[in-house]
Amino acid sequence: MRFGAILRRRCPQCLKGAVFAGLFRMHARCPECGFGYFPEPGYFMGAIYFSYGMTLAIGTPVFLGLLYAGVAYWHCVAATGGFLALLFPALRQYSRVLWLHFDRTLGNW
Numbered sequence: 001m002r003f004g005a006i007l008r009r010r011c012p013q014c015l016k017g018a019v020f021a022g023l024f025r026m027h028a029r030c031p032e033c034g035f036g037y038f039p040e041p042g043y044f045m046g047a048i049y050f051s052y053g054m055t056l057a058i059g060t061p062v063f064l065g066l067l068y069a070g071v072a073y074w075h076c077v078a079a080t081g082g083f084l085a086l087l088f089p090a091l092r093q094y095s096r097v098l099w100l101h102f103d104r105t106l107g108n109w
Contacts (some may be wrong), residue, residue: 002101007099011035012104019097023089026096037100044096046103051095058091059084 017032029036059080066076083090085109 006097006101009093012074012101020093047095047099050098054091
């Protein structure tokens with residue numbers, strides 16, 4: 001259930017309300033249950049770790065695949081960087097949603 005909510009970018013409290021109102025804009029509170037997405041300034045600094053992990057998990061195979069295919073090193077770097085730049089909005093959204101779910105389920109020990 002929670003995995004599906006993460007994939008659909010839903011609230012960590014009720015698993016129904018949308019976290020994002022647009023491509024770059026988050027709701028301040030869940031439209032369904034009222035759960036606050038911004039508890040304190042700098043809250044989403046922890047999402048950087050999820051973003052970094054996803055970037056490595058996606059970028060490394062792309063880079064190594066291009067390198068193995070015989071593409072020049074700097075062309076591999078440029079192609080991988082361009083590919084990740086296209087994925088930036090999705091990576092940003094999923095890193096924030098993962099951070100919200102992580103903090104809601106495991107962070108409050």
